[in-house]
Amino acid sequence: MKIMSFAAARPRYDGHTDIVTRLFSQGYCVVEDAVGQGDLAALRRDLEPLFEQTQRSVGPFYGDATKRFHGLLRRSRHMETFVLQHDILRAVETVLGNHCDSIQLNLTQAIEILPGGEMQPPHRDQDMWPLRTPGVEYLVNVMWPFTPYSADNGATVIWPGSHRRQDEIVIDESEAIPIEMAPGSALLFLGSTLHAGGANRTRAPRRGMIVSYSLGWLKPYELPWLAYPPEVVSALPRELAELAGYRAHRPNLGTHEGRCPSYLLSGERADLGAIDALLPEQEELIALYRTGALAPSNSHAAP
Structure with a gap:
C-alpha cells in the first residue's frame, strides 16, 4: 500500500499512522492500491444496475447532473472490504476516537457525475452539524473511485490545508487541486477540509462512492436503522453491524x-x-x- 499527497512527489508510506499524519498536516491524503481489483470489480457489478435505475438528483448542492443512492451495505456484500479496510479504519479511529466512545458510519453513498455536470459548491461536510469545537474533528470521508478520476471528468477538488482555515467560507480556486486517482485507490479527507465534486467536461460519467465515518454521538447523515433493519444487519459481520448503528x-x-x-x-x-x-x-x-x-x-x- 502506498500513500501519497497529490501536490507532492509520491514516496512510499506504510501503515495507518502515516495516513493520520497526512490528514492532520494537509487535511487529506490518497491511499493507492487500498483494495484489490477483484473486490472492486465485484462491487461495481453489484451497483451497476442501480446507477442505471437511479434518477438524477435534485437541488443546487447535489446538482441535477448527478445520481446518488445510499444504503450500500444492503446492496452488496462486497462493501465489507471497503468499509473495514484495515489501515483506513484504524486511521479513522485514531482521528475520531479521542472524542467519542465509538465511531459510526455517517453514510455510504454511490455518486455518478454525468457529462456536463458543473462543479459542486465548495463546502465542509462538518457543517451539517451546528457546532464547532476547536481541535475536534467530527468526521472523516473516504472517496472510492469506480472509474479513473481526472481533472476533466469531475475528480474531487480539495483545498489543501483548509482544515486550518475554517473561518474562511470561500478560498480562491487557485489554491485547490483535483485529486486524480485510479480505481482501487482511496481519497481520505477531514470533515473540516474544504472540497467539492469537480465538473465533468468529458463524454463519460464519473462514478465512485463515499464511505463516511463520524463521531458516534452525532446524528448521522443517513439514519442507520431505516437503511439497515435488523433482518438486513443480522447477515453482516458484527463489526460492520456496530458501525451501522447496532451499538x-x-x-x-x-x-x-x-x-x-x-x-x-x-x-x-x-x-x-x-x-x-x-x-x-x-x-x-x-x-x-x-x-x-x-x-x-x-x-x-x-x-
Missing part, C-alpha cells in the same frame, strides 16, 4: 427499549428490561456516590 454509544445513547440495539441481532426478548451502557469512570463515580465517598462541592455556594 450503544456510552452513556446510553442510541438505545432501543433501554438497551444496546445489538440485542435485536441475537434473538433476545425485548421485555427483559433496560440495561445501562455506561463508561467505566461513570460507573466508578456512581459507586463512590453510593458509598458516600463523594463530598458535595461548595464551589457554587452563596457567599
Whole structure:
C-alpha cells in the first residue's frame, strides 16, 4: 500500500499512522492500491444496475447532473472490504476516537457525475452539524473511485490545508487541486477540509462512492436503522453491524427499549428490561456516590 499527497512527489508510506499524519498536516491524503481489483470489480457489478435505475438528483448542492443512492451495505456484500479496510479504519479511529466512545458510519453513498455536470459548491461536510469545537474533528470521508478520476471528468477538488482555515467560507480556486486517482485507490479527507465534486467536461460519467465515518454521538447523515433493519444487519459481520448503528454509544445513547440495539441481532426478548451502557469512570463515580465517598462541592455556594 502506498500513500501519497497529490501536490507532492509520491514516496512510499506504510501503515495507518502515516495516513493520520497526512490528514492532520494537509487535511487529506490518497491511499493507492487500498483494495484489490477483484473486490472492486465485484462491487461495481453489484451497483451497476442501480446507477442505471437511479434518477438524477435534485437541488443546487447535489446538482441535477448527478445520481446518488445510499444504503450500500444492503446492496452488496462486497462493501465489507471497503468499509473495514484495515489501515483506513484504524486511521479513522485514531482521528475520531479521542472524542467519542465509538465511531459510526455517517453514510455510504454511490455518486455518478454525468457529462456536463458543473462543479459542486465548495463546502465542509462538518457543517451539517451546528457546532464547532476547536481541535475536534467530527468526521472523516473516504472517496472510492469506480472509474479513473481526472481533472476533466469531475475528480474531487480539495483545498489543501483548509482544515486550518475554517473561518474562511470561500478560498480562491487557485489554491485547490483535483485529486486524480485510479480505481482501487482511496481519497481520505477531514470533515473540516474544504472540497467539492469537480465538473465533468468529458463524454463519460464519473462514478465512485463515499464511505463516511463520524463521531458516534452525532446524528448521522443517513439514519442507520431505516437503511439497515435488523433482518438486513443480522447477515453482516458484527463489526460492520456496530458501525451501522447496532451499538450503544456510552452513556446510553442510541438505545432501543433501554438497551444496546445489538440485542435485536441475537434473538433476545425485548421485555427483559433496560440495561445501562455506561463508561467505566461513570460507573466508578456512581459507586463512590453510593458509598458516600463523594463530598458535595461548595464551589457554587452563596457567599
